[in-house]
Amino acid sequence: MTESAADPLTTKLPAGFDVLADDVALATEVAEALTQVEEELLGSLASADELVNASARYLAQAGGKRVRPLLTVLTSMLGNGIDDRVRRAAAVMEMTHLATLYHDDVMDSAPVRRGAPAAHQVWGNSVAILTGDLILARASRLMSELGVEASEIQAQTFERLVMGQLHETVGPREDEDAYAHYLRVIGDKTGSLVAAASRLGAHFGGCSAQTIGMLQEYGEAVGVAFQLADDVIDLTADAESSGKTPGTDLREGVPTLPLLLLRQQAQDASAPQDQQAAAALLSMIDADLSSDEALAQAVAAVVAHPVTEQSWQVAHSWAERAKQAIAELPESTVKSALIAFADAVVEREG
Numbered sequence: 001m002t003e004s005a006a007d008p009l010t011t012k013l014p015a016g017f018d019v020l021a022d023d024v025a026l027a028t029e030v031a032e033a034l035t036q037v038e039e040e041l042l043g044s045l046a047s048a049d050e051l052v053n054a055s056a057r058y059l060a061q062a063g064g065k066r067v068r069p070l071l072t073v074l075t076s077m078l079g080n081g082i083d084d085r086v087r088r089a090a091a092v093m094e095m096t097h098l099a100t101l102y103h104d105d106v107m108d109s110a111p112v113r114r115g116a117p118a119a120h121q122v123w124g125n126s127v128a129i130l131t132g133d134l135i136l137a138r139a140s141r142l143m144s145e146l147g148v149e150a151s152e153i154q155a156q157t158f159e160r161l162v163m164g165q166l167h168e169t170v171g172p173r174e175d176e177d178a179y180a181h182y183l184r185v186i187g188d189k190t191g192s193l194v195a196a197a198s199r200l201g202a203h204f205g206g207c208s209a210q211t212i213g214m215l216q217e218y219g220e221a222v223g224v225a226f227q228l229a230d231d232v233i234d235l236t237a238d239a240e241s242s243g244k245t246p247g248t249d250l251r252e253g254v255p256t257l258p259l260l261l262l263r264q265q266a267q268d269a270s271a272p273q274d275q276q277a278a279a280a281l282l283s284m285i286d287a288d289l290s291s292d293e294a295l296a297q298a299v300a301a302v303v304a305h306p307v308t309e310q311s312w313q314v315a316h317s318w319a320e321r322a323k324q325a326i327a328e329l330p331e332s333t334v335k336s337a338l339i340a341f342a343d344a345v346v347e348r349e350g
Contacts, residue, residue, distance in 0.1 A: 016344030164188025
């Protein structure tokens with residue numbers, strides 16, 4: 001371990017966790033733990049097979065915020081603190097996340113991940129899918145060494161991840177509310193793994209059942225808040241700073257929160273003027289957006305429409321839900337960091 005890797009002043013943490021720097025001893029402990037988690041992560045992905053070694057470590061080495069391992073480490077500190085089990089669980093949470101990225105990028109035909117060509121662009125779809133499977137297999141093996149309950153949490157979480165992807169792929173049933181369907185999808189696809197990361201840290205930290213439940217609820221809500229904010233950021237982010245073309249989800253027909261709220265308004269006959277305005281905007285969105293000019297016009301129109309602000313309000317409500325979930329925890333630097341993170345996920349610009 002290098003000295004700089006464990007230095008809290010040089011360890012880059014996701015937005016919202018800078019409050020940890022106010023407690024140098026705690027920040028140093030977190031930084032050291034994350035360094036050890038990173039070593040275990042890369043070591044667990046290594047292989048004597050040259051192809052497997054390159055493909056399995058590819059996305060891990062490309063970077064990432066490591067939010068899930070950080071939450072596992074932090075929540076353990078609300079109990080007895082960090083030990084080998086906590087570090088192992090933190091590495092497994094990141095491995096599980098990585099496995100889903102390999103699969104998602106194939107399904108979405110995503111060209112780029114973490115600033116580099118997506119794995120399927122480098123090795124093809126079959127290798128990318130099998131690499132995701134391999135990473136999940138190794139994650140499951142590692143988790144099995146932590147006991148039956150940990151393995152059950154891991155299995156339940158991955159089942160939710162798969163079900164979320166499946167429900168997103170097939171869409172809502174004819175008799176199902178599209179908005180409720182969407183919240184269920186992002187709860188499964190995003191909230192479930194953040195919840196598991198928070199729960200496992202508290203579990204191996206020896207926290208009470210009540211505290212574990214609070215942190216699981218926190219993780220679920222903050223994960224949903226993060227995804228809802230991403231929906232709005234897709235429209236409002238600056239292309240130069242974010243590296244993404246605003247409105248990519250609109251162009252691809254992804255049913256994000258602003259679009260779902262807009263379709264609700266277009267079906268609401270109780271407010272005729274709002275209904276007509278929403279219907280007119282939907283006609284623009286549902287038209288050909290293949291040209292950058294048409295896309296830019298559609299994005300500008302949606303951003304100017306009240307549904308964008310309403311979407312921010314929904315995202316903030318989930319962040320508030322996350323904070324309320326841990327309101328009864330004793331005051332501490334860790335609690336302050338968790339609250340600050342919940343705020344940060346809905347205050348991003350890209």
